[in-house]
Amino acid sequence: MSVRFRPLALLKRSVFGARPFSSSSAVLQEKSSSIFGDVTEVQPENNRSKRDFSDSLQSMGNADEEFDVSKVTLNNDTKLQEFIGHTPKSAVAKLLTPLKQQIYEANVKQNGFFKNNEPVTLTTGEKYKLKLSARELEALEPSMYLKSFRLKSSWKKATIFLRFVSGMNVNEAITQGQFHSKKIGKEVSKLLQEGVEEAHQLGLDAKELYISQIWCGSDGMWRKRVDPKGRGRTGIIHHPYIHVRAVLKTPQTQKRLAWEKEQKELKKKAISQLPNEKLRFKLEGHYKW
Incomplete structure (x- = not known):
């Protein structure tokens, strides 16, 4: 029994129904090692939109002197602080609207601490009142x-x-x-x-x-x-x-707590040792045990 081997080119044509791919080394070098030729186009290295982190840091320096990456810290890099959100801000600037912030600061400047429902006159001549809860006061005070x-x-x-x-x-x-x-x-x-x-x-x-x-x-x-x-x-x-x-x-909290304690004492009723009523029994000169 004799077995005949068919050529590889004819085998590929019979299986896939098309001519086999053929490319020379010169063509691959011209097309940047792409076997598909003009189907895909290799982007040049100069058109990259993203660069390495080291290249971006190096470009931050001047052209005359090299940029020292080791000198970049969180304290001297303002853009990094804005990105991370570590810029120091007071709680008043973070939590209150601009109008409430003006009223709060004017109230503190007027009394030394914040007083609820205290009328305050702004620089524009308008009068406002602001009321905050005890939890809000603790959050806003430094x-x-x-x-x-x-x-x-x-x-x-x-x-x-x-x-x-x-x-x-x-x-x-x-x-x-x-x-x-x-x-x-x-x-x-x-x-x-x-x-x-x-x-x-x-x-x-x-x-x-x-x-x-x-x-x-x-x-x-x-x-x-x-x-x-x-x-x-x-x-x-x-x-x-x-x-x-x-x-x-800060002492701002101490002043507010002292004022609130004083107001609480003023609102208390007078304490009497005996009830304010008429005596319905006869007083004697000695005690009966």
Whole structure:
């Protein structure tokens, strides 16, 4: 039995019903290695719309001197700040409309703090009143929120010092933390020092800041260690880790709270030890037990 092999070109023609593709190396080089010829067109490298990040940074510099990428930071790059949204803005500018912002600032300038339903005259001569809830007032008043990293201490030890510095001036609390017998004092002092640096960036007076709230909580994942005991017994020693949170505020909040307390005292009724009624019994000169 003889077997005949058909040529490869005839096999391709019989299977696909068309002539086989044929291209030489010279044609491929002319068409930029494209086997389809004029069907597709290779875009030149000069017409790229996107460039590498390094090329875009290099183009930011002047033609005479090279651009130093290492000098680009978040503090000196205004376009990067606008893109990320880290430009420092007050809560009044973020949350209030332009008209309410003018009324709020005029009210604070007039009274030293914001008073609800207080008539205010703007520069245009128009008079307005603005009423805000207690939650809105807390959000609009200047404040700072601080949080620490993982600290090696316990709730009981930390709470002793945190209650001591609560309500204290920030600079005074930093001094107390440096010389306090508790080790957590130095960690809290470092945390408050970071708050002082951030206050300068936000345009707040760090000397007037006070600690409105300060607390601690468990940081989780406490380290465990075996505690060997007598008679073949063992226990487990837990090494606690905590974190500290603090809220710093300005004297504007103190003035508002003092005024609200005074108004609350004025609204109270007079307290009398005896009821304001006629006596319906006879008074005697001695007590009867």
